Amino acid sequence: MRELTLALDTSNYTTSCAVFDGESGENSGRLLDVRPGELGLRQSDALFSHVRRLPEIIDALKIDGRITAVGASETPRETEGSYMPCFLAGVALARGIAHVMGIPYFGFSHQQGHIAAAAWSAGHMELLETPHLAWHLSGGTTELLFVRPVGAAVRCEIVGGTRDVSAGQLIDRTGQLLGLQFPAGRELDRLSKSAAERKSYLPKKDGCHFSLSGVEHKMKQMSERGEPEEEIAFFALCSVIRAVHQATAEAKMLYGDLPVLYSGGVASNSLLREMTPEGIFARPQYSTDNAMGTAILTWRAVKAGG
16 A cells, blocks of 8 residues: 655645655645735734634545655744744644554654755755755745755755845735735736836845845836836846845855755746746745645655654
């Protein structure tokens, strides 16, 4: 019988679960509901939504085999003090399932899951065994990481990224300015393809770090001048991409010409992929999904002897 690991991830944006058999897997997930005009959820509302949503997400998951271990995303990062209440929903259920079934439970960080899902879906599982650079680009995170293997998982050291507004926040604020539904990434990506002028701005940098507040300010000025929405969409996205490229080049000067892995919801953007041919990208459906990465790390932990 096929042996599987089961994993749950309850981030501030998506309820997801997945199973993995060492080579392939299945996942089920759904974005949390956000009221029109708003830019996310309070932690208490996200936690409640996950608790209510988890049964239907698990019911939708195809489980063809025997579950041998359960994992969950416990924290945003694997650093001390990293905490977000919404992860408690997935952790509580995962621990309960493991206890009732008499099988091991393993906890990882949301960020570690992103790295594992990206490496696996890009066909580069060897990255989990060797140092590399990685971007975690999502609604609340824009971090450039130096990633090293540690046991069955990885250790992520923040070496660059934004010092203020995250890439995902900028994208969603651009969407709000243009009257788009949250999250706005996919629609902004579509709009940007029609841009004719294709203007952008290189954000202020400090080594591998940069600031995106200037991009937001200039984007609002464009809107006030009545510039077309497709030009504003391109401006916001391309400015983020230029900042990412600049920080990546700085990091390679410090750490060497290492492979660069791109993970997180923003990494599914087609303009970023088009302008970064040398990057290693998660398949779009696994850019946002984290449970698959946690299921992969749970599998690796089992095979390593727990």
